[in-house]
Amino acid sequence: MKNENKLTLWERYLTNEIGIEFKACLYFFAILFFYCVYRIVNGSFDASILHMTEMIFCCYIIGYIQVFIFNNFDEADKLHTREILGLIICTALYILVSYLGRWFNRQMLVTGLFLAYILLTYICVIVIYRSKRRIDDKKLNEELRLFQTEHKKNDKKID
């Protein structure tokens, strides 16, 4: 008998892929915001298509690294050594690509600010996911109590 609950290989692949795509979009928009602010501060109102292409590819590849090598650290329940190492390495990769791709004209001060910004983005994402889970905990436990109360009522009726 086929188990309807069982996810197919395709569905499992799709679930992972959607998670990575979502991550890539999230970090791409965060980086793009920093990049746009940098361009505006420097008096330019244009964004380079080449830079944006590099950004989205970079976010996508780092998304894979995050998920498959570093235990999806921005969604992790607890930050252990591997997750912290992932946070540092992924931040370093963003900095390296931004430097090689001349996103900020290799200006050390802006690159330093970008590093702080990426770390802040990661910390914000970690905090947001934790808050989301805490709210979910409350909701789940409320529903559990309700389920148990309803179940007891039904049992009494049957008795």
Add this chain to the structure above:
Amino acid sequence: MKIDIKQIFEGEDSIFIRYKQETPTIKRIVSILENEDNKLWGRADGENVAVSYEDILYLESVDDKVFAYTTDKVLKIDGSLNSFMSANDDDSFFRCSKSMIINVNRVVALKSLSSNRIDATMESGEHIMISRRYASDFRRLLKGGR
């Protein structure tokens, strides 16, 4: 053991049990008659033991053997987790992973984890993981649907 079955057309249904010694089989028959099918039978320490369904915390399948856990007993039961779920239509038992079934009424707390998994703390203090595959069905069950 001699079995004498007789159909009657009037009066109340009745069952007589005559025995020289109260063996485990006799105990089991009496228990089934007294409690109907509200008990799960299994073996613990080489003896046939019955526990109420509501006392079961969870069931676990280990190497094709199924064990039922209460706060103070571990019973080896016949059949599989699938057959247990098919025979039992009580919605307080939920298949939470490939190898486990939990009694939702004996869960004291739930904790949402990453990747849409749920950690269930049982009355015994044990933590059971509701895997991602079953978590959405579990949420649906708590909301009143199955």
